[in-house]
Amino acid sequence: MKNEIKNTLKTTIAGILIFVLGASLIGAQDFFPRKWNTRKVNLSFNHYYDWQEVEAALKTLEKAYPKFLKVRSIGKSFQGREIWYMTINNPDTGAEMDKCAMYIDANIHGNEVQGGEIGLYTIWYLMENYAFNDYIRQLVDERVFYIFPSVNPDGRDLWLHKGGSARSGQVPMDSDNDGLYDEDGPEDIDKDGEVGSMYIKVEPGKGTHRLSNKGDRLVAIKKNIEGKPDELGDYKYIGSEGLDNDGDGRYNEDGGGGYDPNRDWGWFWQPGYIQSGAGHYPFTWPESQVTRDFFYAHPNIAGVQAFHNTGGMLLRGPGAELAGEYAASDLAVYDEIGNKGEKIIEGYNYMILWSELYPVWGGFIDFTHDMMGIYSFSNELWSSRSDLDGDGEVSEEEDEFFDKYIDMDSKAIRMHEIDHPQLGKVTIDRDITKLSGRVPPSWLIEEMCHRNMAFCLLHAWEMPLPVIKKVSAEKLEGNLYRVKVALYNERLMPTLSAAAVTNLVQRPDILSIEGNVKVLAAGVDQSASLPSGIPRRFMRFMRMRPGGGSLTYIDQKDLKNLKLTSGIRGRSDVEYHFLVEGKGNITINLDCVKGGKQSKSIALQ
16 A cells, blocks of 8 residues: 555656646746746836936846847937837737837826836836736737837936926927026025925915915915905915026026927917917927827827826827817727726726817827827826825815825925025925825836736727638639638727728728739629629629629729728628639738738639
């Protein structure tokens, strides 16, 4: 009995060893879940990267995954920073331009930084999980990703290193019309690494702010329905921390730039007296010019995600009511992705830009939807977590509780006085820091990155994926054949959006026949009337009748290269019939700008 047990144990151990050895030979990831120590790149997502750090992270990722990743630049910002982006493509599954592409960018407004971290996280997550996750592997194999951590690196670095709003790009502007450019920007007078807000003590009732109930911060005084103060304020807001550099009595009114890079795009653009922040004409600024040219050079882009902050929104266009509502077929795509997005990103709301936020003329996602035919979203990142009782409002007490007991005062710079060289005693508010209000605390960055990445991946998954499902050939007589081609698009998006079709901004898909044959007639399997002049024997072979039949006759000059002017609808199939004359092998080619290329061959015998 002991010998039997001993032999059984030996057999079991040997089996385990063989199993493990086999796993190591054919790929351990097929047998075991991913472990913490399998990471090739250790990036942290609990802080914000300046542009030099972004560049280093991109190049580290490229070096770790050279097969899939390529770091490139589309050009330089006004101040000379390279505008880096990452291309993700698996060359084993096809060329970059032969696949549908997902475009992700961030930080067009310099102070709206956290989308850059989402971009880095997305690259990192796709690569680190490619070998372990079937969903990720299929996405990387089927799609191309173009990821831009910032399209305004000048504004990003200004916000991170010097402070101030830094919303603008950094082409110099004369914001106060005094003939000088960018001469009165913010300064960190107290050298604490932050540009705070300045207040001076005034007589009670003449101020804009008061001390909080605990006396440790300044809060704006409340006003009644008529706009009159309900409280006495004894502190007056002066402006952001800094000097009156040009001696005009105002503080920091002419900092870097002074325009809005997201009002520069050539669709429903309006001049500055209608749309504040617009340039002199569409595509005034160098960063938007090179980004526009990137889209023109990459017509394979089918999905766009632009990250902003703040408010917890999944925005779609149109940006202006005058543009009119999207076509029903496009709305169906937006609504499905947007409604699922509300489930993916907790607390975010799917909204229409012009009617539920504010009108935008010359906005980026209007350009990409209407002028490029691309399904485009703009996420406003981060929504306060201080609503502790869930009533939809944040009280002063809830805000203080969150800051002290949950965030551990991580963003606090205590309210303090400084000696201002021009104003005398000035109070600097403790809460106006880089981590206040518009960006999440550092410990919530990774969750924000993951959920918003997941939304982008859903968007990428639902981009068109057309295939040639089946090709068959039926001999009719002599060298005459009926060739049937069944096409199928298994994902939500059509290969041409309604915007692309209506605005004529994308070439049609091409269904072509290659070989030593002549195409005499073509049709799609829908009933329709036929034009006169089609030989009756062709109608008989194609099962067509004058005045109607089982196929809709296609009246195009070059039937060997059929133009599918409406594309291929999402989650649907369609069958094309060709009457051809000839012999030998033929190849059916499907070429979709936003969907890639497919080929199948068949012999005519």
